Amino acid sequence: MNRLIIENLSAGYGAVSVLRKVSLELNESEMVALLGMNGNGKSTLFNCILGFVRASAGRIVLEWNGKNTDLTKLQPHEIVRLGLSIVPEGRRLVPNISVEDNLKLAGSNPGVRDRMKQNLAYCFETFPLLLERRRQIASTMSGGQQQLLAIARSLMTAPKIIIIDEPSVGLAPIVVRDVLNAITQLREKSNMTILMAEQSFFQAIDVSSRAYVLSHGSIQREFKRSDGEIAHDEIRRAMLGAH
Amino acid sequence: MLSIDILLNAIVTGILLGSVYASLALGLGITFGILHIPNIAHPTLVVAGAFFVYTLTQWGIDPIVAAVIGLVPFYLLGVVLYAFYSAVFERKGGANVLQSLTLFFGLSLVIEILLSLGFGSELKSVSVSYIGLSLKLGVLTVPYRLLIPALLAPVTIAAVWLYLSRTNSGTAIRAVAHEERALSIAGLNPASVKRHAFGIATATAVIAGAALIMVGPIEPFAGRYQIGRVFAIVVLAGMGSIPGSLVIAIIIGIAEALVSSYLNPSWSPGVAFAILLLGLALRPQGLFGAAR
Structure with missing residues (x-):
């Protein structure tokens, strides 16, 4: 198991x-x-x-x-x-880059890099709001939107397990x-x-x-x-x- | 009419000189502006780059070709320097600025002494066919020894900025100082991202070195005169604003050229600081920096 x-x-x-x-x-x-x-x-x-x-x-x-x-x-x-993927306390997004760049950053590690396109499409499909706001700088979004971005980001590393902190x-x-x-x-x-x-x-x-x-x-x-x-x-x- | 000639020539010389300053400041714009590591050894690394170029030109290689050959060894030098810095400080819980400054000050002394031992302390210059000739455009006289190095800056800066803003590893470099943990969460090793960035910063030193030694002869301690100026450029542009540093460097270059033409050449080293003080009083976040 x-x-x-x-x-x-x-x-x-x-x-x-x-x-x-x-x-x-x-x-x-x-x-x-x-x-x-x-x-x-x-x-x-x-x-x-x-x-x-x-x-x-x-x-x-x-x-x-x-x-x-x-x-x-x-x-x-x-x-x-x-x-293992985490949605950490305080979200820990990169504040000064866009929504899409935050997602791509997580999708660019060597383990998942070749599936970046599919993973990004999956995130946008799951969270249509983020697709709408993909060019927005992360720190300018509301707390709830940033939390959704942090959750979407955790999907970009193709996790087996997601750990979500508060x-x-x-x-x-x-x-x-x-x-x-x-x-x-x-x-x-x-x-x-x-x-x-x-x-x-x-x-x-x-x-x-x-x-x-x-x-x-x-x-x-x-x-x-x-x-x-x-x-x-x-x-x-x-x-x-x-x- | 004579004064218009002087004014025009001063402005053109200033633009070209400023462009060379921008090359010198580029590496610091990455290490200090983006990674927040106060690498005061950067101007000395530029001088080391100049001596590398000098050595290759002795074998008949063009200085710009020599700089391109130097990119890989200087990248590796930067990787080793960062690994040392990180082993000494960062792994032991955060580097304090004063300790970092001391380390890089010591490092620049070591490099200067090694260069003196290897090359002697007298001035060295490169001799290439186009150095010594000038381009004449009406009243303007533009020496090639200034024009060619000045053209290196926009090319290098554009290449570095495209890399930082358009690639995923560039995004990682821009992100690492803001939120190191975001990189770990992304499955990226923050230490290797910083090492890579430091390598790129050090690689730019050999291009700046080629520019510097084409402009005029240099000696192993020449970096010291540049420290204040390059820090002024990075801070005034706004930390992390690489394209902005070209604009600021050119403003400083023009101001210096005007001061040396109309007032007194011995005042020009103070110009960068006068502009820095004025600029920070008006816009504390730097001219092109985002408000924090």
Whole structure:
């Protein structure tokens, strides 16, 4: 089975440890939500998966098509080329270049370069708004539009897995719905494997098959959709760290 | 009527001189203007380029052909320099400007001393058939030793700017200083993008070097007189505005030529700074730079 496994992952910044023995897994075609309040380690976990933060212990293994790769020793661009893509916190677009150039930049890495045209066409087909605005400088778009661009950009590297960090943060509620709709649509269209962090969890869990709650740097609980409706109260309690 | 002659000749000389300054500033426009690395060794690299061209002309090779031959070795030199810079500073958590300045100051001293050891400290020049002749157009007298090097700048600048603005690797270079993480997310290695950019910047030094040594004889320490001027051009054009630097360089060239014709040649080194101060007072982001 194709999947990403994280086993007993610990990480931090200098003397400050943020993640303590985190274990989780993400199977192909699954959408999993990672829930947790601010400052509980969601972004650190994602930065660890992408290689921006080094793990102090534990493993992150991509098992795909019979090949197992430990990601903990790799550089971020190597991890991206293996098929992990991220829509990061703060979006991290290149502000001073156009929408199209932002997409092309991601499509130009040696692993996907020869499929750039198809990938670009796919992005524009999925997000017609970006086709309309393809000449616009990225920083002049609204927050929601920039978020859509960041999602589209993650498609340009032809990912196996997309990791989305708080897509709704800093956006107006109505725009949040647009962004989440885009993610849902993406899933329906391509059955993409997605790990998404959120703190406004209501909408996130509606579209997810499973959810992990990360609290104080460790996985507090796991909720499965097969358990029936995921109970909002229970999630809220777990997010606040109550047992 | 005599004064009109002087004025016209001063302006034409200024345009040509400014164009040569633009060649000198081009590499710095990439390293400092785009990558934000304060490479004060760039003028010394230009002088090293001039000595490379000088060496090849001793074997009867035309200086411009010599510069083209020098592109690959100077690109590689730049790649090695950046790898060293990055190993010393960037990997250890961000280079501070003062440390970078010190490194590049030291580097330029080392290059100057190596050049002195290799070539001696006396002036060197190139002798080509067209150097020494002039083009006469009415009252204008344009020496070829100025005209030919001046033509190198628009060609090199256009080539570099087309590469930066029309290709994907050019986009990556323009993006790397703004949002390094965007490159990693794109599956591109930011360190190798910067190395490549530094290589291109250093490759332009050999073309600027050819221009410099055609204009007049030079010695190993000649780069020092250019540092202030090239920084003034890059900052005044607006960081990252490569085509703008040609316009600014020509303005500075004309102003210098007018000052040396009408006032006193010894004042001309101060002209670039006077224009820089005035320009920044009026438009702090540079004349062609986008507001930040």
